[in-house]
Amino acid sequence: MKLAYYPGCSLEATAKEFDISVRAVCQGLDIELVEIPDWTCCGATSAHATNHSLSVGLPALTVKQIQDMGMDCVVPCSACFNRLKTAEYYMIHDSSKCEEMEKLLNFKFDGKPRVYDLLAYMVEKIGLKTITQKVQKPLKNLKIACYYGCLSVRPGEITGIDNTENPMQMDKLLKALGATVIPWSYKVECCGAGHSVAKSQMVTNLSGKILVKAREAGADAVVNSCPLCQTNLEMRRPPGEDLPVFFFTELMGMAFGIPEANSWCSKHLVDPSKLVDKMLG
Template sequence: MKLSYFPGCSLQTSAREFDLSARAVCGELDLELVELPDWNCCGATSAHSLNHELGLTLPARNLGLAQETGLDLVASCSACYNRLKSADYALKTNPAQAGAMRQKTGLDFDQNLHVLSLLEAVTTRIGIERIKQRVSRPLKNLKVVCYYGCLLVRPPRVTAFDSPEFPVSMDRLMAALGAEPLQWSYKTDCCGASLSICDSRTVRNMVNNLLQMAAETGANAVVTACTLCHANLEMRRDPSRTMPVFYFTELMGLAFGLSACAGWLHRHLVDPFPVLAPVLAV
């Protein structure tokens, strides 16, 4: 199976471990991620906030490039996914807008392209049962809360994936890996996103509230699919809070017994190894 792959800016820099783990675990499951040639920034967050036309043109160009590959398009970063999916929705529901984008980009768009988040691709195109069969080192003793953030499943008319209020796909994935996903009411709460640049105090309050609520469930780790959520949860917390945050692909790699996992985890700002010690000892 092949999918056209949009890594986005953050997976080439601050979230490199997400990119590396995504490529590794998808390769183990015979899903080939074919990097989109000559891709450009999707415009998150500033472009669509400042200039509507630019905010549509940037992701539309990537959609046109994906159309030329003949493959459906997958994005790892939730913000990238949301911008690409929103542009795809706009072009499919507004013929005049699609025509304007054809003139602007010189690329074509039609109804056949499907835009997926990496979580959606893994859980629907590969499937939970197949993933479960690949597990060689179940993540016993690891209690997690799954944090989807506010962009992965919203707005529902655009994303059309999982529940916008109480999604479960990542929870099902974690259970298949042998971890224990705990229920909490903050799955889709906002982490503060790019507000961390201009109002870090507010974001610190939001992040520490999320980590406090995670701790109260009895979890010893947070799992996410969003690079900005991961960054805020690591960078904007109080120093006394030591709960690690994982990308779901990293935990897939651990459960698959991949040797490259240590390299990904050493990139974290919050040391994840104390929490993983009892998991890896089993």
């Protein structure tokens, strides 16, 4: 199976372990990722706050590239997915905006290749049965709090999530990997998003509460799909709080028995190696 792949900016920098694990896991599932040639920034997080046409135009360029490639596209980063899916949504449902983008980018939108959140694609298209069959080292010693954040979930009419208040895709995936998924009420709370520098105390309060609530619920770690959430949850946390945070593909790689999966831990700001040894021991 071939899929267009949009890594986005963060996966080439602060979330490099996300990109590495995505590629490794997809290879393990016999998915050939074809990176979009010369892809451009999706516009997150500032374009949509300053210029509406630009906020659609930047990701619409990627939609054009996906159409030119003739294959569906998976997007790991929640923020990138939200912007690309928003552009796709406008071009399907807003004829005037679609015409504007077609004129700007010199193409005719046919709406055939579609944009997918990688997490959703894994669960809904690849399927939990296939994923379970790949598990060699079940995560049976791991209690996980699944954290979705904002951008893979809302607004529901664009993201197509199963439930905006209590999404279950990640929960189902982690259960398929053998982990114990704990119920908790903070899975879609905001981490503070892009205010980490300008309003660091606010972000520390928001991210800190998420980690505290995950620990109170009995979690050994938090798992997510957003590079910005990962950064905030690792950097903006209460003193002494050492609850690890993983990208979902990292745990997939460990459960699949991918040899290099343990090395991804070295790229984390909060060292999860002791927990990894415990859950794979």
